Amino acid sequence: MGNFNFILPLEISDVVSDWFWDIIRNANQKADKLREILREMDQESIIKFQEQFLEAAAVLQDEPFLNYMEESEDGIEDVSYLVVSRGKKYYAEILNDPKKIPFTAENCEILYGLADEICIEKFGESTKVY
Structure with missing residues (x-):
């Protein structure tokens, strides 16, 4: 099922694209798979991925x-x-019902930080997006 079936608020979909969500979906919550995908990208795309990851996460760091x-x-x-x-599906579910957000992320695989790791590996510098 494609990401287009899950509608995000305009203020989020303007900065976090389906391109980003497709990458996340293709990684299938696996860090090693996301590393493979990121290794195929140019530096600009890796930075764009990092920016959009942080934009999406920032929405959830508030009331x-x-x-x-x-x-x-x-x-x-x-x-x-x-x-x-x-x-994207899970993200939309949490946006629509904040009570469903996990209390903690202990013992869970998180894909954040991998863009920096791959950018350093491939280009000798971080994304500089934090």
């Missing part, structure tokens, strides 16, 4: 989502990264 997850700054970031890592 009303904060009411339902652990309070530490690192914990909030990790939960938001986890939700993005699980794909």
Whole structure:
């Protein structure tokens, strides 16, 4: 099923494209698979991926989502990264019902940070997007 079936609010879909969500879907929540996909990209695309990952996560690092997850700054970031890592359908589900956001991201595979890792590996520098 394609990502087009899950509609995100305009303010999110303007900055987080279906291109991004297709990459996340193709990675299938597997860090090694995302590494393979990112290794095939040019530096500009890797940076774009990192920017969109952080844009999507930032939406979840505020009210009303904060009411339902652990309070530490690192914990909030990790939960938001986890939700993005699980794909557009899950992300849309959380946007529509903030109570469903995980309380913690402990013992979960998170795809954040891999763009930086691959950018350093391929081009000798990070994305510089944090």
